[in-house]
Amino acid sequence: xxxxxxxxxxxxxxxxxxxxxxxxxxxxxxxxxxxxxxxxxxxxxxxxxxxxxxxxxxxxxxxxxxxxxxxxxxxxxxxxxxxxxxxxxxxxxxxxxxxxxxxxxxxxxxxxxxxxxxxxxxxxxxxxxxxxxxxxxxxxxxxxxxxxxxxxxxxxxxxxxxxxxxxxxxxxxxxxxxxxxxxxxxxxxxxxxxxxxxxxxxxxxxxxxxxxxxxxxxxxxxxxxxxxxxxxxxxxxxxxxxxxxxxxxxxxxxxxxxxxxxxxxxxxxxxxxxxxxxxxxxxxxxxxxxxxxxxxxxxxxxx
Amino acid sequence: xxxxxxxxxxxxxxxxxxxxxxxxxxxxxxxxxxxxxxxxxxxxxxxxxxxxxxxxxxxxxxxxxxxxxxxxxxxxxxxxxxxxxxxxxxxxxxxxxxxxxxxxxxxxxxxxxxxxxxxxxxxxxxxxxxxxxxxxxxxxxxxxxxxxxxxxxxxxxxxxxxxxxxxxxxxxxxxxxxxxxxxxxxxxxxxxxxxxxxxxxxxxxxxxxxxxxxxxxxxxxxxxxxxxxxxxxxxxxxxxxxxxxxxxxxxxxxxxxxxxxxxxxxxxxxxxxxxxxxxxxxxxxxxxxxxxxxxxxxxxxxxxxxxxxxxxxxxxxxxxxxxxxxxxxxxxxxxxxxxxxxxxxxxxxxxxxxxxxxxxxxxxxxxxxxxxxxxxxxxxxxxxxxxxxxxxxxxxxxxxxxxxxxxxxxxxxxxxxxxxxxxxxxxxxxxxxxx
Numbered sequence: 066x067x068x069x070x071x072x073x074x075x076x077x078x079x080x081x082x083x084x085x086x087x088x089x090x091x092x093x094x095x096x097x098x099x100x101x102x103x104x105x106x107x108x109x110x111x112x113x114x115x116x117x118x119x120x121x122x123x124x125x126x127x128x129x130x131x132x133x134x135x136x137x138x139x140x141x142x143x144x145x146x147x148x149x150x151x152x153x154x155x156x157x158x159x160x161x162x163x164x165x166x167x168x169x170x171x172x173x174x175x176x177x178x179x180x181x182x183x184x185x186x187x188x189x190x191x192x193x194x195x196x197x198x199x200x201x202x203x204x205x206x207x208x209x210x211x212x213x214x215x216x217x218x219x220x221x222x223x224x225x226x227x228x229x230x231x232x233x234x235x236x237x238x239x240x241x242x243x244x245x246x247x248x249x250x251x252x253x254x255x256x257x258x259x260x261x262x263x264x265x266x267x268x269x270x271x272x273x274x275x276x277x278x279x280x281x282x283x284x285x286x287x288x289x290x291x292x293x294x295x296x297x298x299x300x301x302x303x304x305x306x307x308x309x310x311x312x313x314x315x316x317x318x319x320x321x322x323x324x325x326x327x328x329x330x331x332x333x334x335x336x337x338x339x340x341x342x343x344x345x346x347x348x349x350x351x352x353x354x355x356x357x358x359x360x361x362x363x364x365x366x367x368x
Numbered sequence: 369x370x371x372x373x374x375x376x377x378x379x380x381x382x383x384x385x386x387x388x389x390x391x392x393x394x395x396x397x398x399x400x401x402x403x404x405x406x407x408x409x410x411x412x413x414x415x416x417x418x419x420x421x422x423x424x425x426x427x428x429x430x431x432x433x434x435x436x437x438x439x440x441x442x443x444x445x446x447x448x449x450x451x452x453x454x455x456x457x458x459x460x461x462x463x464x465x466x467x468x469x470x471x472x473x474x475x476x477x478x479x480x481x482x483x484x485x486x487x488x489x490x491x492x493x494x495x496x497x498x499x500x501x502x503x504x505x506x507x508x509x510x511x512x513x514x515x516x517x518x519x520x521x522x523x524x525x526x527x528x529x530x531x532x533x534x535x536x537x538x539x540x541x542x543x544x545x546x547x548x549x550x551x552x553x554x555x556x557x558x559x560x561x562x563x564x565x566x567x568x569x570x571x572x573x574x575x576x577x578x579x580x581x582x583x584x585x586x587x588x589x590x591x592x593x594x595x596x597x598x599x600x601x602x603x604x605x606x607x608x609x610x611x612x613x614x615x616x617x618x619x620x621x622x623x624x625x626x627x628x629x630x631x632x633x634x635x636x637x638x639x640x641x642x643x644x645x646x647x648x649x650x651x652x653x654x655x656x657x658x659x660x661x662x663x664x665x666x667x668x669x670x671x672x673x674x675x676x677x678x679x680x681x682x683x684x685x686x687x688x689x690x691x692x693x694x695x696x697x698x699x700x701x702x703x704x705x706x707x708x709x710x711x712x713x714x715x716x717x718x719x720x721x722x723x724x725x726x727x728x729x730x731x732x733x734x735x736x737x738x739x740x741x742x743x744x745x746x747x748x749x750x751x752x753x754x755x756x757x758x759x760x761x762x763x764x765x766x767x768x769x770x771x772x773x774x775x776x777x778x779x780x781x782x783x784x785x786x787x788x789x790x791x792x793x794x795x796x797x798x799x800x801x802x803x
Contacts, residue, residue, distance in 0.1 A: 126446035
């Protein structure tokens with residue numbers, strides 16, 4: 066079953082793919098050069114330096130001696146690192162799939178609206194444009210134990226961010242509230258790209274009822290968007306730091322201490338630059354491996 | 369006509385030329401982390417210094433307070449690109465001196481601008497000297513003390529009068545000793561129904577640590593022995609201090625899980641009788657009272673003696689010189705920096721407008737401060753009972769001690785964990801963090 070949109074640029078009946086005519090390659094260089102220079106200077110070079118740093122016992126300013134794989138050996142035996150990793154996995158489980166599904170649900174609801182559609186889309190996206198410190202300030206007050214609106218309305222006395230059990234789910238909730246707008250936008254675009262004729266043809270063929278249409282038309286045709294959103298979400302949520310730093314500081318009992326917060330404490334609070342670099346390298350590898358695995362499993366294809 | 373005008377202009381420029389060459393003041397770069405209400409006072413001091421003389425011009429850049437500031441200082445020292453003078457915390461001296469970020473300032477250098485080590489609060493100087501001996505060169509100071517900032521008690525005179533615990537001199541009665549004070553708190557709660565003490569916890573990691581450390585110090589507890597971290601007192605005194613705090617909370621005498629803003633708002637809106645907070649909220653109180661938005665009469669006092677000795681958590685802002693070994697400070701700039709430091713110290717009454725206690729004794733005991741209210745209600749008493757943050761690298765601003773405290777000790781206040789568990793887990797965490 067072919068996708069609704071294809072970008073291979075090849076005619077379906079062609080025997081050999083037509084070679085794209087290249088213009089003057091030399092003209093591309095000065096156009097690409099500014100970006101390449103910045104990319105090499107600010108992304109590639111620091112990454113290489115961090116890899117080098119992870120093999121030293123340097124402090125935060127990067128001055129130290131070579132100690133081989135000492136940091137990596139220490140990392141494997143570091144209980145706090147594995148705990149931090151587990152807390153990050155917990156956070157990923159709480160956000161990746163729910164954020165995607167909620168985004169899809171809101172996209173459906175938005176498309177049901179006719180006149181207020183533009184306003185609804187803008188409102189959903191509004192939270193996404195807020196900086197993280199504004200978002201956390203809002204929710205620190207709304208979920209404040211003694212004077213917050215939520216505790217007032219539901220007559221509760223829960224300290225959402227400083228009680229062990231609700232702390233991570235509350236942080237996940239704030240994250241979803243903040244970033245779902247982006248997913249809504251992607252899904253609205255994906256849903257509107259599905260041609261109406263498919264739905265008409267399907268109902269003529271006997272697929273009646275919303276669920277059948279969703280299962281056989283919408284879901285498969287939306288899959289490129291859905292799988293892309295899932296991959297983007299996974300990569301983003303592995304790197305959670307800001308919300309945890311601003312809402313819970315990793316507490317209580319370090320229960321919300323995620324990998325990047327642990328790295329921050331090691332590198333900046335305790336001046337263990339080399340070990341901090343090691344932690345970030347470990348996270349980099351984890352993100353790389355899990356996103357490759359996810360892409361394979363979900364069979365993510367081009368939009 | 370035009371030619372003559374041109375000639376006159378040229379003549380004037382020639383006359384003025386020497387002024388351009390000789391009158392350019394030597395620029396001095398300053399870094400500070402004073403972004404709060406006291407930052408306004410700092411800016412005023414910088415501007416006043418620049419206006420008072422023409423040899424030097426200080427330009428001050430305000431950087432974020434905390435970890436970020438100290439990271440920048442350290443990377444600046446390593447790269448050889450630093451400010452000429454900066455603000456610093458005494459509690460960060462162990463780490464800063466150990467990492468080689470601070471250039472010592474000798475007594476002789478201070479005397480060249482009319483200051484001396486003995487002109488400053490002796491408790492402060494002794495503490496700073498201990499840091500110098502333990503982590504750097506003994507006998508010199510690595511920063512000139514500007515102030516002490518400490519935990520004080522703000523009180524609502526109207527509510528205290530209603531509960532019958534305000535003395536004839538306008539000061540609270542029944543604050544000496546833990547049992548008397550707790551009884552006073554209960555009396556306030558029964559008579560007025562308001563929260564007796566408001567203090568911050570929640571998103572302010574420093575609040576509970578400072579209050580606990582005050583109680584701990586008053587019981588004679590210390591966390592440093594012979595310059596090394598020593599947590600043995602945690603199991604006895606540490607538990608007792610946490611228990612006191614916990615018992616106040618469980619009896620409804622102090623609030624828990626309240627963010628900093630909410631805690632202060634509770635007091636300023638008249639819903640709490642006492643506020644335990646740092647002296648840095650004094651400008652807030654002064655401004656509210658002046659604009660008529662306060663609604664009650666307030667006072668400020670030094671932290672009362674509840675146990676065996678008077679003590680109150682304190683830290684100190686210092687004026688320090690980054691240890692730039694790659695591009696050391698020139699003699700001329702050093703003179704400018706010292707002149708600036710001397711000016712700020714001698715005009716520390718302006719700085720005291722931020723609520724802080726000046727470290728320079730002539731100003732602390734001087735007439736400007738004696739006339740400044742509410743500073744004159746607490747400054748002299750509070751300066752006598754300062755108990756500085758323990759001086760090992762794991763403590764201090766920019767370190768992890770605050771987070772460790774919030775993580776393991778604060779949950780005991782809301783019974784999420786037992787006092788014993790809290791103390792033992794806190795000890796584990798601090799031991800790990802100090803490695």
